[in-house]
Amino acid sequence: MKVKIALALLVLIALPVLLSPWLAQDPSAIDLAGRLIAPSAAHWLGSDELGRDELARLLAGGRVSLAVAVITSALAAVLGGLIGLASGWWGGWKDAALMRLTDGIIALPLLPLLIVLAALDPLRLGVPVQLATSEGFAIARLIVIIALVGWTTIARLVRAQTLSLKARDHVRAAIALGVSPVRLVIRHILPYVTSPLLVAATTSMGGIILTESALSFLGLGVRPPVASWGNMLSGAMDLVWSAPLLALWPGIAIFLTVFAISLLGDGLNEI
């Protein structure tokens, strides 16, 4: 039931977002004479402070926000999955070292660390200027940063799962038979780890969307003119007293998406 509701909601959000290039108005069409107008037939959700159609912007921002969430969680899942598998499979000092690393990252003050990472100057790290100032780079950087600190939960989960699988009879038998470790992991462990991994990755997407909006609020998230729900929301904060609706729409979009995702995660866990 929960899963169904959640999926329905997600489809309801994702479908228009994905189809928006063909359905909605041009999200960057500026109309200075029509700034901050109330919702109407021409602009269903009104227009923003440059007279752009709010609905079209919301959908365009959704593409960025959802893409960031999906790619980041996938990256974190791969990273966490690999580390968890390796840690659980190898055991011994390697396991201990990897788990200390995980604990270490969990112990770090997350938000300040994200700020330091987001404020780094790519030029000093040797990234060429043209690349460093491109629109894609800022988003890619955001994704890498959040993924770099976000893999820990998944690693712990996968490690626990791997440990318990390793203790099972058929795996022990296979080890005794001298099956190659890679084959073993792929055949006997990975399939059982995959579903909790997917659930965990899905659930983490909600947190990622919220983190992106918090970073946008601090001026370190996705930067305009590329729209994202996070920067639309934080941008609308300046106008919250004169045009409260502008803060409402991206707020609702974030809320509904995160809500649907956590509902989905819960539902999947219960199955």
Add this chain to the structure above:
Amino acid sequence: MKRMRVFALTLALLLTPCVVWAKDTLTVGISQFPSTFHPALDTMLAKSYVLSFVRRPLTAYDAHWRLVCLMCETLPTLANGLAKIETLPSGKKGIAITVSIKAGAKWADGVPVSSADLLLGWEVGKHPSSGVSEAELYRRVTAIDVIDARTVTLHVDRVSFDYNALGDFKLLPAHIEKARFEADPARYHDATAYDRDTTLPGLWNGPYRIVKVEPGQYVALERNPYWNGTRPAFDHLVIRVIENTASLEATILAGGVDMVAGELGLSLEQALSFGKRHSDQFIVTTTPSLVYEHIDMNLDNPLLADPRMRRALTLAIDRDAICRYVFDGRQQPATSFVPPLDPAFSPDTPGLSFDPLEAARLLDEAGYVLKDGVRTGPDGQTLSFDLLTTAGNRSRELVAEILQAQWRKQGIVVRVKMEPPRIFFGQTVTKRKFHDLAMFAWYSAPESLPRSILRSSEIPSQDNGWAGENYTGYKNPAMDALLDATEQEPDFAKRKPMWQKMQVLYNQDLPAIPLFFRSDAHIWPKELHGVTPTGHADPSPLWVEYWTWGTP
């Protein structure tokens, strides 16, 4: 039962809004906390705003952008004989300026402000390791003759037209700071009482003195009992810092602050929309300031080296429309780098209004013709530029996006890229790492010579250690000559035509696209009277003693 009553009482206390007490305290909201309270160390807007309540400079520019005496008796000029051109031993011309400290001026512990304070300011200012940020001014003074307890003669090693603007020459209370400085000049920036013991009354000589500082939160002021000028109307003054402007706006609505400083408060759009909604309670005043928003063009870029291209880019944008719609007509398009209120401003500089036809003609002439809505060059390449600007300045972000759309209409593809200010100013602009366009603002003072911005010797490069601010790479011998001549001309009447030529030349060459002079938006309650926004670097509280409270 008793417990219930206590509970109810607590609840009532919790929920009653702030008690309205008699207006002996004025609370001012600003959006940044000063990093130091020392007048000469570091330069930042928040500091000069806060200090303008509690310290008086020798001279300042007033609301009409005229130089006036605040801590001095009479403004020294060549005409009144207090300034005299003299010949230096080297044969060069110098100037001797005699200045008297205002009679009866006292630090807030009762010690009179004296020549010794002026001498200490000079000692500290010119010392190589004291940490003073603008040492140039102090080093130009080669000697100081003390005439009496409050009169000195400064010998300056060159003749420059702004010889009598002494606002940057800071007086330091010798009875407090002298020992701290002399103990170890290199550690002075660490040992100064201004930051160690900020509430010491003797540090302040304005109508107020600082009585309490909570870093990041507020600065509380009280009347200076020894102030001998007009008695200020409020017993207490609190300067509260709220960085987030949406929160700042909420705080003024909720009564947490009485007024918001225009020097460092809400953005113009925010203030205007605030004014529309709360015109019953508040007055919103806008003053055109000397903050010059413009787009630097990198003239080393072959495309932008072509003057036709620069003019086309300038004429293709409709700055009037932006001012009209986004800023409600409260901000004017700029024609050059000189602000309209500046005495050096020349009203007959040709305008640069929106002229799409002329822009199209120039682009055609430069070899870029319209093909499928995009300007295409002789080799089939599309005409495109990167516009770099600072992230986080909402109003600038919006303008950048509008300009992008306006250029697109002329077939010019512009990509807007935002960088955090620290990257933008730390690298991109200062080391000329922008390839095409960079949008930012210049702050200056009234009649401030744009020498470091326009002179060909001031182009930052690896060889000169990235010194200078001629980020565009602008080289014009005529401009160099004008700058040099203006700097050495003490007579304003003779300077004025030079200023005019400079503006026309700038307007012709267009090393940068002039956008507008930003307007400061001050918000204060209708009961407050006498606030005089200046629009330049000498903030309005320098005249705080004339602020009064009464019926609207």
Add this chain to the structure above:
Amino acid sequence: MAVMSVVVFMLMGAMPGDPIDLMISGNPHLTPADVVRLKELYGIGRPWPIRWWDWVGQLVQGQLGYSRLFAREVGWIVLPALGHTALLAAAAMLMALGIGLPLGIIAGAKPGSLWDRAIAALSYLMLSLPTFWLGLMLIALFSVWLDWLPASGSTDLLSPHEGGLADRLRHLLLPAATLGVGGAGQYIRHMRAAMIAQSQEPYLRTARAKGCSPWRVIVTHLVRNALLPVVTIAALEAGALMSGALVTETVFAWPGLGRLSYEAIMGNDYNLALSALLLATLLTVLASALADLAYGLLDPRIKSS
């Protein structure tokens, strides 16, 4: 900790522009000679390992160094900020637990009931709101519209009540609520899950079989045992609250540690950023140690394993 300090130093070295560059950008009067002089004065030109070593040397002598941003000893700035954040975090925690635990217990006592569903919906709501948005909405409602509570700051300046208990509480309420809501949502869910997990344990069946009244069973056995994992989570959360309060602190102009470290990082104030970040790390480590301790104290089974 040492590793963290090195990491912070290196990262900050990779950040663009130094404070002096920033100063120049606002002031065309600075001459190149001034710039060179100032950089030398503040030791900005030197490579990071040397500066790190200097910093460690100072630390050993009990000195946190000098904050360029506030022109003060770091300790003088960090300690009050720490106090403010601790107060805010404690209030938020109390609020989160005060709301989260009872609701979680109610929900977990009768899984599947109408109450359970309503509370579950509420917990989702609490977990899905961006903090700064919630903060501003609360300000809009309680400060601007109803005019009940102050919008920002930690005390009423110069008012007759300044610093009094009521004054502090009034200022604390909104930020604590903003910061606490996410936690409350989590506690509801954890408490509920723990209750359900415990109710399957055999001892409960015994208790029920003995004929104890259902609510008595819930209160005496279930809740006590279910609290265990939640307490652990809460202790862990305490550390995160301290460093995660940044957004809330910005919205409410609360003078805390999170905002301080943000300003220090953005303003390239090495000494201050280091101290603030290390303090935050220390707190998180302490909190997790505390969580382990609490777990060990509350659950005798841990010791045997």
